[in-house]
Amino acid sequence: xxxxxxxxxxxxxxxxxxxxxxxxxxxxxxxxxxxxxxxxxxxxxxxxxxxxxxxxxxxxxxxxxxxxxxxxxxxxxxxxxxxxxxxxxxxxxxxxxxxxxxxxxxxxxxxxxxxxxxxxxxxxxxxxxxxxxxxxxxxxxxxxxxxxxxxxxxxxxxxxxxxxxxxxxxxxxxxxxxxx
Numbered sequence: 001x002x003x004x005x006x007x008x009x010x011x012x013x014x015x016x017x018x019x020x021x022x023x024x025x026x027x028x029x030x031x032x033x034x035x036x037x038x039x040x041x042x043x044x045x046x047x048x049x050x051x052x053x054x055x056x057x058x059x060x061x062x063x064x065x066x067x068x069x070x071x072x073x074x075x076x077x078x079x080x081x082x083x084x085x086x087x088x089x090x091x092x093x094x095x096x097x098x099x100x101x102x103x104x105x106x107x108x109x110x111x112x113x114x115x116x117x118x119x120x121x122x123x124x125x126x127x128x129x130x131x132x133x134x135x136x137x138x139x140x141x142x143x144x145x146x147x148x149x150x151x152x153x154x155x156x157x158x159x160x161x162x163x164x165x166x167x168x169x170x171x172x173x174x175x176x177x178x179x180x
Contacts, residue, residue: 008015052065118126 010018054062054065057065
């Protein structure tokens with residue numbers, strides 16, 4: 001009775017409807033998240049790069065603006081190059097470390113463990129060190145079980161048995177033995 005699968009409390013059509021609604025809500029949340037990222041990106045760009053009105057500038061001012069923007073691009077490009085170089089060095093170092101780990105693991109093979117027979121006294125002396133001073137008899141609290149000797153019938157020559165049972169005396173013995 002306990003092995004039977006439990007029936008769902010909601011119908012399959014209701015479950016399907018709930019899944020459709022959940023997917024619609026998730027799609028809407030993804031759209032909202034994309035819009036938020038877009039707004040954040042625009043705000044960050046406005047903060048870092050102020051808007052430029054090019055129409056009212058003279059030729060000299062435009063050239064100065066271009067030089068200034070070019071210098072800013074160079075600074076950003078240098079930072080990007082430095083970061084790329086650091087990332088490359090770190091990846092190379094990680095790869096070298098992985099190779100060293102593989103090398104070390106391949107050199108030292110794990111030895112097969114052997115069974116060591118050690119007495120309880122010796123084990124306690126190793127574990128406890130100098131604190132272990134008295135002898136503990138672990139076998140003292142164990143129950144002793146005496147094995148009863150099974151009564152084995154002696155195997156005799158079958159011919160003697162047949163001779164003893166032959167005649168009326170033998171049959172009377174069998175009858176007497178089974179009657180008791």
